[in-house]
Amino acid sequence: SREPTAVDERWAGDMRLTCQCSGVLLGMLFAFDACAGTLDSARAVVWSILGVLFFFVLVPSRVTAGPGWLRSCWLGRDRVVRTDQLVCVRWAPGAALRVVLRDADGGRVEVDAEVLVANPALWNLLHSGVCGSLERGGFYRGQSVVRELSRRIDARAALAILQASGLCESEQV
Structure with a gap:
């Protein structure tokens, strides 16, 4: 096990931003669909899958280094x-x-x-x-x-x- 001596200082903030963006997208999809009166369980599953996929696309790699x-x-x-x-x-x-x-x-x-x-x-x-x-x-x-x-x-x-x-x-x- 190699102990890191340097880490990506921005990773935690980038991860928070990824969660926020995914949550906002998911919330907007649900809200627009609910306002249109077309939100049902099947559409909710599709929007949820889309929100999770969006999260996986945005999630940053955690970079660490040592000698x-x-x-x-x-x-x-x-x-x-x-x-x-x-x-x-x-x-x-x-x-x-x-x-x-x-x-x-x-x-x-x-x-x-x-x-x-x-x-x-x-x-x-x-x-x-x-x-x-x-x-x-x-x-x-x-x-x-x-x-x-x-x-x-x-x-x-x-x-x-x-x-x-x-x-x-x-x-x-």
Whole structure:
């Protein structure tokens, strides 16, 4: 059992928002159907299933990390990758900006890039592992992805400093 030394600080808030959005959708579906006078048990079952499916689509992965590893847990499905033995880092296909990490043992984790950008402690542990993988020579694909993530994280940090000093009001990165 690996004790995490960094966690996604926004996960609990994202999970609350997921529950709220699913509840609001379900409530709206029931309310509109009831107002129309068409709500019956069959429709209530359909709306309930739709609300549950919406929840499962939105539920965030819980990302934790420690020295040499990164874990993503989604609905009880736990995936771990050895960051000190990475062989590949790539962007996942799709609309959301997600990073796929693969290690020499076949471990594979997919993480929302925004989780890494918003959590410097997670990024620092991942970056340390990437540096170790580069030193060992096994990391053969994905250095440009790591550089792009690093650029985004540096830009976010610079923007935060400028905003805190009052020199910038923009929220664009």
